[in-house]
Amino acid sequence: MTQTLRELIRERVEKLNNIPTVPAIIRPLLFYLERPVDQVEVQRIVDLVSCDESISAQCLRVANSALYFRSREVKSVHGAIVVLGVRQIREILLSCSLLNLLPKDKWVIDPLIFWEHSLGCGLVSRFCAKKANFKEPERAYLAGLLHDLGELVNMLGFQEEFNAAAQLAKSEQIPLHQAEQSALGFTHCDTGKILAEHWRLPEDISEVVEHHHNVQQAKLHPVLVALIGLSDRLCMANELGYGIQDSNHWQMEEDPAWTVLTRDYPALAKVQPAQFITEMQQYVVEARKLVRSILRA
Numbered sequence: 364m365t366q367t368l369r370e371l372i373r374e375r376v377e378k379l380n381n382i383p384t385v386p387a388i389i390r391p392l393l394f395y396l397e398r399p400v401d402q403v404e405v406q407r408i409v410d411l412v413s414c415d416e417s418i419s420a421q422c423l424r425v426a427n428s429a430l431y432f433r434s435r436e437v438k439s440v441h442g443a444i445v446v447l448g449v450r451q452i453r454e455i456l457l458s459c460s461l462l463n464l465l466p467k468d469k470w471v472i473d474p475l476i477f478w479e480h481s482l483g484c485g486l487v488s489r490f491c492a493k494k495a496n497f498k499e500p501e502r503a504y505l506a507g508l509l510h511d512l513g514e515l516v517n518m519l520g521f522q523e524e525f526n527a528a529a530q531l532a533k534s535e536q537i538p539l540h541q542a543e544q545s546a547l548g549f550t551h552c553d554t555g556k557i558l559a560e561h562w563r564l565p566e567d568i569s570e571v572v573e574h575h576h577n578v579q580q581a582k583l584h585p586v587l588v589a590l591i592g593l594s595d596r597l598c599m600a601n602e603l604g605y606g607i608q609d610s611n612h613w614q615m616e617e618d619p620a621w622t623v624l625t626r627d628y629p630a631l632a633k634v635q636p637a638q639f640i641t642e643m644q645q646y647v648v649e650a651r652k653l654v655r656s657i658l659r660a
């Protein structure tokens with residue numbers, strides 16, 4: 364990417380700050396995700412959530428959805444936290460606040476498909492992290508959830524060109540990032556990295572956003588990047604992608620991310636791939652249910 368192009372993207376990203384739908388609670392929530400669950404103050408979360416009416420309402424809808432099988436209706440944010448627990452509520456809140464990020468008329472990809480993929484990637488990344496005995500599975504969840512942030516930047520700042528890239532990916536049956544490179548001259552990895560820097564997201568998340576399609580280039584956090592890279596491909600291969608079929612011949616054991624992970628985490632090398640994929644698929648189903656309950660409630 365040339366310096367001029369980088370400047371152009373940065374300029375458009377800076378403007379995103381003025382868009383009112385960017386939920387103010389994302390930064391404090393990310394800050395909270397840094398902490399161990401037992402150090403999180405429930406009241407602080409309640410206060411944060413109560414600032415945003417639409418997020419409070421969505422949060423209650425999800426808490427009362429079939430996904431969580433509650434016998435009694437949850438009527439307050441505080442009640443939802445008590446019933447569901449801090450970890451689950453953080454997951455719901457973060458997902459809900461991200462879901463409101465982009466104005467309705469800006470979507471090029473169906474938001475349902477985009478969020479199913481992002482949330483699915485978060486859940487599958489956490490599953491893979493646990494299987495590998497990676498020490499921070501919650502980190503993997505967060506990184507998975509955020510990995511395709513750059514696509515939001517592209518829809519917001521480069522809508523026409525991104526639309527052309529999506530069409531090209533569909534007609535040529537090529538991965539979206541390759542189509543972006545042809546149609547825009549850069550990819551969602553480039554724009555995502557600039558947004559991650561602009562939001563001052565942690566360095567490891569930023570590296571995942573930048574290198575999830577090219578995991579060998581990750582220098583600082585290669586394992587986290589490989590975990591998300593692998594989960595991204597697993598989601599795509601299980602039809603939790605953008606409807607672009609680029610995974611026909613994909614084999615997990617041949618993926619560079621699998622090579623990185625099994626080298627650093629021998630526990631993973633002992634896993635039976637078929638069993639691993641079957642277990643993983645329940646998270647794909649869960650992501651579909653959760654996103655539908657948030658967006659369609």
Ligand SMILES: [Fe+2]
Pocket residue numbers: 510511540551575576
């Ligand atoms: Fe991506």
Ligand SMILES: [Fe+2]
Pocket residue numbers: 480484510511595
């Ligand atoms: Fe992705």
